[in-house]
Amino acid sequence: MATQMQLARQGIITEAMLQVAAQEQLAPEVIRAGVAAGTIAVCCNINHKNLVPRGVGQGLAVKVNANIGTSSAYPDPEPELAKLRAAIDAGADSVMDLSTGDNIDASRKAIIAASTVMVGTVPIYQATVETIKKRGAVVEMTKEDLFEVIRQQAADGADFMTIHCGINRQVLHALVSEGRVMDVVSRGGSFITGWMLHNDRENPLYEYYDEILDICAEYDVTISLGDGLRPGCLADATDRAQIQELLNLGELTQRAWQRGVQVMVEGPGHVPYNQIAANMQLQKRLCHGAPFYVLGPLVTDIAPGYDHITSAIGGTLAAVSGADFLCYVTPAEHLGLPDIDDVREGVIATRIAAHAADIAKGLPQAIAWDREMAVARKNLDWPEQIRLALDPVKAQAYRDKKNKAEDEACSMCGDYCAVKIVGQYLEAHRKKQ
Incomplete structure (x- = not known):
């Protein structure tokens, strides 16, 4: 079966593109052309049956994501389904299942089955949990462990998957040689970094990237190129390691497009307000206009309990400057697993940021x-x-x-x-x- 991008390049306007065009109040041909060029992603796995497709990218309304999922401290999937409903009711355009507790497969399948919005996953989380259960440490993970999870999550209907492909030996050298205050704060980035340092080997997600593209093409999964070295504090923003990884993501974007696989690129993180616009413009240039998906960015490190506000401040400027997709940050960020009220507050704060940017961009x-x-x-x-x-x-x-x-x-x-x-x-x- 052809992907949305492959069909768009053949001049075909799909049902998903028509739905996005209606939502955005744009001509269907605008959506088709954007998907064909890679500047718009319509994330819709062929196995996500009750999805109402949404578009992310150039010329469209800024979209909002909510993170949910179990943890080792809170492994019950039922509260996460309640958070899913709260996020959708509050107006989220997507959710990501970041589960690391027990029953990850069951949790993901239940979330996808219940979600009318696009669902994202981070396969390395599950691969790490299962490796630790089987072999005692993440550094014992094999390429087969990783790719088995990627295929399973794609088959289950994940619309987009965060894959930390951009960390390679060169990036790791930049991280070690320059030094950071907080080193690596991305969970996926930390797993890959630890694995590479311990095994003294290349990142298998980078080394075998073409095999990941095969899986994504089969199920029409949008690959969300993860920023494993995103800055975790203002002091680490826009350093050599972050930019070196971004250079890799630009190359990987083109390779995915050559295979007809849709791409989003993930970005920071914690960024001083005066560096946000430059970060967005740099990404757009290096990644050839691919949709940009940012966490925040948070503009100060000193507001635990209010990080939904610090995130919204940065999110508006990021979206005005080129970001297309804002991942929410809740009041519980840096403090604990969010509850339903935190989810709602996070979605609303991020929607305010997105809407303010839409006005500034002149969306009628x-x-x-x-x-x-x-x-x-x-x-x-x-x-x-x-x-x-x-x-x-x-x-x-x-x-x-x-x-x-x-x-x-x-x-x-x-x-x-x-x-x-x-x-x-x-x-x-x-x-x-």
Whole structure:
């Protein structure tokens, strides 16, 4: 079966492309051309049966991902299904199953079966967990262990997979020789780095990359090229190791496109605000316009408990500067596994960042949404304001808590509502004209 990219190059507009075009209010040919060129990815595994496809990339609304998944401390998959529902209800465009607890296969299959949004996975997590159970240490993992998991997750319906292919010996040399404050903070990156250092061998994900592309092409999995050396603190941002890995990802992007495999490229991380735009522009140049998927970026290291805010601040600038896909950060980041409330807060904060960027980029539907809200506020039309709110549930709760049901204005100004007063005088003035 041909991939979305292969079909697009044949001039074929698929059903998935039509759905994306309708969502984005764009001509289907715009989506087809973007998929053919690699600047748009439509992530839809042939085995994810209840998926409503979404597009990620140039000219489209910025998309938002929510991470869920079990851990060794919380191995029960049921709460993760509840988080999936919360993420979708809050408006996430995708979820990633980052499970490392027991029953990883069962958890992933349940999430994919229940998800109407695209689902991403990180195969090395499962390969590491299973290797440790069988042989006691991640450094005992074999190429076969890794590739068996990649194939299984693809067959199960993962729409995109984060594969840490960009770390090779040259990148590792840059990391060791330059030094970092926090070294490696990516879990997948740490597994690969530890394996390479211990075994003194090349990264099998880099060495046997073409075999990964074979699997991705078979199931139409979008490969999300993981940034295993993303900076974990501001002091490590934009260093030689990060940029060397990015250079590799640019090469790997082209190799995937040659095989008709769709690509997203992952990026930082923790980045000082004044370096964000340069990071985005560098990625777009080096990776030939491939969709860029960033974690945050977080603009300060000192706000645990509020990292959904530090992430949203960086996310808006990142998206304005070229990022296409924002991975949420929750208030629990750096502190613990997020609960349902954390998931909701993370999605909403990241959606605000994405929408602000969409306005700055001039997307008509984003601008129209804000204008509709302004008109509803001018008219003191509370039901319409709640309907238009990005988070109607929270907006309604605040409205009910802070005001009496019969109040026309809000309790902030009460009888001295600026909108109401000026509206009355303007109306009177116009009647005199």
